[in-house]
Amino acid sequence: DEIPTVVGIFSAFGLVFSVSLFAWICCQRKSSKSNKTPPYKFVHVLKGVDIYPENLNSKKKFGADDKSESKNKSSMPKNSLHLDLEKRDLNGNFPKATPKVQSTSDLENLSPKHFAERKKDSVSPDSLKSITSLSSEDKQDKLGTLFFSLEYNFEKKAFVVNIKEARGLPAMDEQSMTSDPYIKMTILPEKKHKVKTRVLRKTLDPAFDETFTFYGIPYSQIQDLTLHFMILSFDRFSRDDVIGEVLIPLAGIELSEGRLLMDREIIKRNVRKSSGRGELLISLCYQSTTNTLTVVVLKARHLPKSDVSGLSDPYVKVNLYHAKKRISKKKTHVKKCTPNAVFNELFVFDIPCEGLDDISIEFLVLDSDRGSRNEVIGQLTLGCSAEGTGGEHWREICEYPRRQIAKWHMLCDG
Secondary structure, three states: OHHHHHHHHHHHHHHHHHHHHHHHHHHHHHHHHHOOOOOHHHHHHOOOOOOOHHHOOOOOOOOOOHHHHHHHHHHOOOOOOOOOHHHOOOOOOOOOOOOOOOOHHHHHHOOHHHHHHHHHHOOOHHHHHHHHHHHHHHHHHOOOEEEEEEEEEOOOOEEEEEEEEEEOOOOOEOOOOEOOEEEEEEEEOOOOOEEEOOOOOOOOOOEEEEEEEEEOOOHHHHHHOEEEEEEEEOOOOOOOEEEEEEEEEOOOOOOOOOOEEEEEEOEOOOHHHHHOOOEEEEEEEEEOOOOEEEEEEEEEEOOOOHHHOOOOOEEEEEEEEEOOEEEEEEEOOOOOOOOOEEEEEEEEEEOOOOOOOOEEEEEEEEEOOOOOOOEEEEEEEEEOOOOOHHHHHHHHHHHOOOOOEEEEEEOEOO
16 A cells, blocks of 8 residues: 555656646746847848858847947947947848038038039039930940951961950840840951850950961961951840941051051941842742642842852741741752852741731841851741732732742842
8 A cells, every 4th residue: 555655646746847847948938039039041131241050149249238339349440340230120221321411611621522523423414314315326326346456476477366355335135235245257358267256245345355366377468368357246046136347458557566456446237238138039839728838949149248258158048937936947958159049949838827818938048157157148028018029929829829930039138
């Protein structure tokens, strides 16, 4: 009988002890929550606060006694950054202080430099409008400036061109108001030497600083050469945008005395090219029973010279569009060094809808270039909404199905 009573007494004492211990732990947790520092994520969001998780509980980071604060203020230099977290808002920013009105004595002590700075800040709205209007007009007319240097190495018999930078380029991307410029350079008239710089992203003042050395060019032939710089903006989803070009005839330029620094204004791309892009002979036949369109690229004639000098290596790319969406593409073989190419290549396209109302065909005549992207010589569009011979040709094949109809078409700028 004594053993069960002893066990019961000890179990009762154990139960009371565990309950009191649990209550004491709960009280400690409640008291610690009131004095707990902010969580790490909140503290890390505060601007300008460089803090680590292991140092969160140290009172030195978040301000301790007033005495220590006064000592720190006196010991800190004027230019040092002092973080007073109590004065910050919820986003961690300091509230903007209202400027104090200065007295006449303070104004007398100001130097002329302060007055000059204030004049810059106090520009009237009318003057700002005039400045912005002038700058916008200048930007529309100008395409920027290209800076480069020329040099001839007599020991190695090499011609050296350093493309330094370009300034004030126009923005080709309307969304970001920037460009992704790069430069293609060709030595004319032979076009044997073609190089290009790397693409610099989102800048209107690209600094390339790239040097290109051309060996095997005698110094006596330098006077007969012409440098052609093409400034372009890279486009990942379509053809690269041409910003402009620079032509530098080397006749009369002396390189015997050493490196020559030069700069030239960038001009619009060879205006003479747009006057005549050549012609393309196309034959079309619409089969209403099978709902197919047969396209024959026959000939091209009077194609312009590429890069101001030299013959083109043309080929034709054919794109089929349905409701302004490209659904099929074909291309011909390349014809070497000729302005009058004969292709005679046939393509058959399946039409996804009945009739040709929402169908159009785009012909792109390109110059094949292994060293860089192929350049568009001219383009042609045939469809219901096309103007000139393109619209007439399309209406004829709609009126006379199963009949092969051929026409010459003038090419326009690509």
